[in-house]
Amino acid sequence: MPPTPAAPATGRAPDTAPGPAPEVRVPYDALLAFTTGVLRARGLPGGRAATAAEALCHGDLTGFTTHGLTNLARLYLPLLDSGRCDPQAEPETVTDTGAAVLLDARRALGLWAAAEAMDLAAERARTHGIGMVSVRGGTHFGCAGFHALRAVGQGMIGLAAANCGHQRLVPPPGGAAPMLGTNPLALASPAGDHPPFTLDMSTSVVPTGRIRAAARAGETIPPGWLSDASGGDVTDPAAYDRGEAELRWLGGDPERGVHKGFGLGLLVEVLSALVPGAGVGPQPVAGRKPTARPDDDVGYFLLAVAPATLRSPGAFATAATGLFGALLDCPPHDPDEPVRYPGWHEQRRSRERRAHGVPLSAALHTELRAVADATGLPFPDAVVSGGAV
Template identity: 45%
Template sequence: MTVRIPLETLRGFAHEALTRSGLSEADAATAAEVIVYADEHGFTTHGTNALAGIYSPRLRDGRINAAAEPRIVADTVSAAVIDGDGGLGLVTTTMATDLAVEKARQSGIAMVAVRNSSHFGSAGYYAHRATEAGLIAIAMTNCGAQGVAPPLGGTIRMLGTNPLAVAAPAPGGAPFVLDMSATTVATGKIRAAQREGRQVPGGWLVDHHGETVTDPDAYFDGKADVTWLGGSAVTGGAKGYGLALLVDLLCGPLAGASFGPTPDLLENGEERPDTDIGHVVIAIDPAAFGAAESFGAGARTLLDTVAACPPARPDGYVTYPGAPEAARSAESRRDGVLLPGPVAAQLVLMADQLDLSVPAALRPEVLRPEAVSA
């Protein structure tokens, strides 16, 4: 079952939930934008699902510092490092994105790293935000010291899903926005399948013998691991694995944040928290390359030509990263944001915990909190 809720209603609900969880009005407004972007564009595991499951509980119990005051601790014309003060990654990375855009306007290319932060939601939000200023952008994050997947061919979970997004403006249509994890799938989708009582597609998980597993419980029981983008070593898994290492190198040692593969993990292999997470945002100004106007026109031609390619199947179509999400956004703005029933149920439960009014769209009888299993 799914529900639809007006976009502005969902944004207002998220904003109030965040203030009641301890954030200031300004930080709650920023975070609500990032959260609702995810649901609006179809990334439902990273939107209000994360608000109810990660952000609100951790803000309330102090695992995320609701009163954080991020500060710049290193600064040059084209680079900076922000200490997030243990705060919400949605806020610190928005700050980093805007700073990277500002610096790129001056120097052509700029990079801002963040340390001492937390989960930052949908990577695509930050890259997309830069395109609205006419810039190209790359955004990425590690998972701190948390191990989600073992190195290719290994047995100990050392690395995170380590997502990254790349976006480029293309006036006159949907921008290019590639939002991906270095693993075949984000673990939130595995959790969603478990919650909904369904199997996951073949190729998402493999057991310790390399055999495909479709039971999501196997991942959380430690009997199977999420695969790297590309699958096995034979089918290109080294590419996803290599991307994950790159993200950890930039968001960990370079940013001064935690990272997964450390020697102590080899000795005890214990699960570690996703704290002191690192992020990186890179912004590129086409004007610095003499392409202030021509880049956008060229990008539009390139993307439209790709989309016009004849499909291989009569019932198929050709598109590009960013276009389906733009269509979903238009639908969300017109008809309301589509949320899975289990996510809506989580929001009802969170609202009751916060003594917060629940939008009517989220409270049909089948979604009452009593129906949500612990």
């Protein structure tokens, strides 16, 4: 998805203490209610504010922190305050064939618009076995996995993808200029008696949020994430926003399969942008409003598959239990590191954080308290073992 702006709207307090400041844990339900209140104060209707808050908190709940609450003041509030996102937007149905629907999101907040689109896809899949909702005119939708998992909650398989509007963040292999966005996709599936399989990934080697998080923390990044104009590794994350480094596709270089990451990025661009007629990275922007930005007019692709319409629900669940159970039972090289699959760790982390609080970095905690003060809302008390502090 589009990168988060380099500077937060409210500012972060500088960390002057030696070493990293301790994290702060906040009760999940209270954090969710706070985030809902902030979005309602920006004009979102109650139900949609709650959905958007759930989508945003999903990042911190599952460990995808670059797509969590760090983006509240850095991305979503500026998006709403600038008028580029309409808090009262009502998506418009452009085409409806039954199993397939084309929507114009009309600058709605993607956090809830993509979620509602997946719900509609699942509704159509209950009748047709498959449901596809294609969306144009969207904005940043957060964690793709959150939207894919909404189908799993209805016993279905969900696929969610989004391009980055007209943004150009990653060059083609061998290209000297960025042409496409980081173009994330996610697939989530019931796994029978086991945690849902949830693959949530950018098609670039990492999302831009991880680059910027490392820059804010003053850390170096591993070789292979960024490259300079000659293709050499860059380990200074701040070089990206200085325009001195380019993001790489999954695979990184020809010897490691960069064409696969680039091909997946194009796959997302075709499904998410060409199908609905959303903004396309490699094309010039025609007829834009003066307030438009390259990351406006994002396209989404939401697909729900209902196995129960094709075969016995019990048969699918039994087969899924067997498939993912066999993976979990695979003998590991290291007994202390058992085999897991995408989604397993996220569910375990989510359960732990629902029970014991969501960890926030000290800097993010300070930033969210500033948002609370500016909005006139109380911020949840932190928790320690035995109660609140």
